[in-house]
Amino acid sequence: MKATCWMGRNTVEVQEVPDPRILNARDAVVRITSTAICGSDLHLYDGYIPTVKKGDILGHEFMGEVVEVGSEVSTLRVGDRVVVPFPIACGNCAACEHGLYSVCENSNPNAGLAEKLMGHSPAGIFGYSHMLGGYPGGQAEYARVPFADVGPIKIEDDLPDDQVLFLSDILPTGWMGAEMCDIKPGDVIAVWGAGPVGQFAVASAFLMGAERVISIDRFPYRLKRAERAGAETLNYEEVDILDALRDMTAGRGPDGCIDAVGMEAHHPTGLVHAYDRVKQATRMETERPHALREAIMSCRNGGTVSVIGVYGGLLDKFPMGSLMNRSLTLRSGQCHVQRYLEPLLGRIRNGDIDPSFVISHRMPLEDAPRGYEMFKNKQEECNKVILTP
Amino acid sequence: MSEGHDRTTDRLARALGWASLGLGVVQVAAPGAVSRLSGVDDSARARGTILLVGARELFHAAVLLGSRNPASWVWTRVAGDALDLTALGQALANRAGRRRGRVAAVTAAVAGITAVDMYTAVRANRPHEDRGEDGRDERTMNLHAAITINRPREEVYRYWRDFENLPRFMAHLESVEMVGGGRSRWKARAPLKKTVEWEAEIVEDRSGELIAWRSTEGALVGNSGSVRFSDAPGGRGTEMRVNLGYDPPGGKIGMTLARLLGEHPEQQVRDDLRRFKQVVETGEVVRSEGSPEGTRAVRQLIQRPAQPVR
Numbered sequence A: 001m002k003a004t005c006w007m008g009r010n011t012v013e014v015q016e017v018p019d020p021r022i023l024n025a026r027d028a029v030v031r032i033t034s035t036a037i038c039g040s041d042l043h044l045y046d047g048y049i050p051t052v053k054k055g056d057i058l059g060h061e062f063m064g065e066v067v068e069v070g071s072e073v074s075t076l077r078v079g080d081r082v083v084v085p086f087p088i089a090c091g092n093c094a095a096c097e098h099g100l101y102s103v104c105e106n107s108n109p110n111a112g113l114a115e116k117l118m119g120h121s122p123a124g125i126f127g128y129s130h131m132l133g134g135y136p137g138g139q140a141e142y143a144r145v146p147f148a149d150v151g152p153i154k155i156e157d158d159l160p161d162d163q164v165l166f167l168s169d170i171l172p173t174g175w176m177g178a179e180m181c182d183i184k185p186g187d188v189i190a191v192w193g194a195g196p197v198g199q200f201a202v203a204s205a206f207l208m209g210a211e212r213v214i215s216i217d218r219f220p221y222r223l224k225r226a227e228r229a230g231a232e233t234l235n236y237e238e239v240d241i242l243d244a245l246r247d248m249t250a251g252r253g254p255d256g257c258i259d260a261v262g263m264e265a266h267h268p269t270g271l272v273h274a275y276d277r278v279k280q281a282t283r284m285e286t287e288r289p290h291a292l293r294e295a296i297m298s299c300r301n302g303g304t305v306s307v308i309g310v311y312g313g314l315l316d317k318f319p320m321g322s323l324m325n326r327s328l329t330l331r332s333g334q335c336h337v338q339r340y341l342e343p344l345l346g347r348i349r350n351g352d353i354d355p356s357f358v359i360s361h362r363m364p365l366e367d368a369p370r371g372y373e374m375f376k377n378k379q380e381e382c383n384k385v386i387l388t389p
Numbered sequence B: 001m002s003e004g005h006d007r008t009t010d011r012l013a014r015a016l017g018w019a020s021l022g023l024g025v026v027q028v029a030a031p032g033a034v035s036r037l038s039g040v041d042d043s044a045r046a047r048g049t050i051l052l053v054g055a056r057e058l059f060h061a062a063v064l065l066g067s068r069n070p071a072s073w074v075w076t077r078v079a080g081d082a083l084d085l086t087a088l089g090q091a092l093a094n095r096a097g098r099r100r101g102r103v104a105a106v107t108a109a110v111a112g113i114t115a116v117d118m119y120t121a122v123r124a125n126r127p128h129e130d131r132g133e134d135g136r137d138e139r140t141m142n143l144h145a146a147i148t149i150n151r152p153r154e155e156v157y158r159y160w161r162d163f164e165n166l167p168r169f170m171a172h173l174e175s176v177e178m179v180g181g182g183r184s185r186w187k188a189r190a191p192l193k194k195t196v197e198w199e200a201e202i203v204e205d206r207s208g209e210l211i212a213w214r215s216t217e218g219a220l221v222g223n224s225g226s227v228r229f230s231d232a233p234g235g236r237g238t239e240m241r242v243n244l245g246y247d248p249p250g251g252k253i254g255m256t257l258a259r260l261l262g263e264h265p266e267q268q269v270r271d272d273l274r275r276f277k278q279v280v281e282t283g284e285v286v287r288s289e290g291s292p293e294g295t296r297a298v299r300q301l302i303q304r305p306a307q308p309v310r
């Protein structure tokens, strides 16, 4: 089959690789009909996630048709149409039983590696480094899906791929970002990053009853998309975010601050950006956490900072004093996608949200290298790329 | 917990390295002041001697702080102490009054430091010892690991109690065969496609609580193990604590055994337990294309690319 392989920093190639086969009795093999490139893939593409190997198949947002099931899978049949959540989760461990699927205790065969860096291991993730499992990803024609009796959700009606594909990751992720803010009537929510994840966070915050949502980025075309979802917008290259937010909230600060940017944030001041770039390049810190620093500093006293942007390791100049002295709550996590599949599919069905609004580009799987370039450099107003095998 | 040289000794050795560094720097930078403080400033040779001693201290510091295995270098300090004490002994014999008091104080301090150096050096040279459960002194490599399993205690106990299940999740085991009377035959993979075999007997078995076994007399590789099961608090399943002891009758076999367990035996036991948890909770050892063999621990470090296996 054809698959998108990581070949080194800033290089992916679509290569011919063996077809997947069942390795565990609870596996299924899925023929992929739609897959997407995620902001998280960019962290791998740019080489900031450790333990990625040359030849690794990327991609963790995919859906398709079941073509083979293992002997222990009784919930799926060949021919079923499924969306596959990006965290791999067993459904049996204590974490899974509590709905904490992205920290499943059994799905990372390389937990020992992750423990060295993080103390304890999170779940395995499709196409997301060896430290997180060494599983091939879904930017391919086929993928093996472990614990197929737990993760995938069957799509039994005629909703098109475009509307349900993002259940695999970014829709629930944006949703969880807003949910972690515990939104109450009157709340003002600020969202750093107006990428697809940020856009879904904006939409979710409104669905949860936020009074106002403020979207922060520097690309006008992305801010426009957030505006269409109902947000007010701030361009951090034009205004000082801390000041602007203070002003917009009459001095209080936003009640909830969502970081939908992650480890590769950009900083408008060349010097600060350069400082963090150098430290990141020399591996003295693994993150460039400008958005997170700003989210913490901006947040209302006693408010919540919700981190859905991905971080890989260690960061520098973390405003712990602000967090501690002002009674902030910091919440975070890779999305526990499985938890949100049913309720969000329900909301798509009843028309509360149509996630296809984030799509800007479609291309055949073979063009994945071009898709990565465009999405990384935000060329041609690229917002979200769908690949079709 | 303990493999090879122990960490306490290394920590101690490193602390001595820092002490050497501090002393060495002062001696080299201000030999005059040091000679006054030590009461030997009346001697023409004192400054030169202190400079040399300072240089030697810096050498100690370099080897103790620079080495991955600092404990083994502590003997260099003991040798240095002997020289110092000899020099101080001479100085003491030639002096009287306040000077004599100062020299005596320095001598006492150096003697104290020598005692610490000796202790550390002896610790470092001694094979690692652990007290067995019954209080007996053993020359053993002891490994310990613990895990929580989201299943009732009885069930977890029963799965382990059938030793024939062990090779499903213990990387170095090829097979275990129950031969009756609480005895079992174990076969383990050794380097170069060889295998090592031994017989074991159950020495204690309390249902749902404890299983302890040890290899029988005459086993090439003396070893023992115990697993304790207890209820995790608040309905969190079962806490399991595993202790494995390897009791090499001869150094060579001990080495073979260590190699058999891989370079990081502690890590391997933890990984074995993790796989045990996978089997009990999910039904199987979880495999990924990066390490499709499942039980081969080395694969964690030497992964295939994440691509389907042909």
Ligand SMILES: NC(=O)c1ccc[n+]([C@@H]2O[C@H](COP(=O)([O-])OP(=O)(O)OC[C@H]3O[C@@H](n4cnc5c(N)ncnc54)[C@H](O)[C@@H]3O)[C@@H](O)[C@H]2O)c1
Residues within 6 Å of the ligand: A038, A039, A040, A041, A042, A043, A169, A170, A173, A192, A193, A194, A195, A196, A197, A198, A216, A217, A218, A219, A222, A236, A260, A261, A262, A263, A264, A265, A266, A267, A290, A291, A307, A308, A309, A310, A333, A334, A335, A383
């Ligand atoms: N937690 C999860 O489960 C999960 C799931 C999916 C994605 N993510 C993460 O969410 C983040 C966003 O993903 P995406 O697909 O939207 O990526 P993206 O690259 O399309 O969007 C990131 C946006 O952040 C903006 N940005 C950069 N620096 C900024 C700053 N200092 N202030 C404000 N905005 C800034 C960029 O201009 C860009 O528009 C990534 O870190 C991704 O890894 C997390």
Ligand SMILES: [Zn+2]
Residues within 6 Å of the ligand: A038, A039, A040, A041, A060, A061, A086, A169, A170
């Ligand atoms: Zn993603």
Ligand SMILES: [Zn+2]
Residues within 6 Å of the ligand: A089, A090, A091, A092, A093, A094, A095, A096, A097, A103, A104, A105, A106, A107
């Ligand atoms: Zn689980």
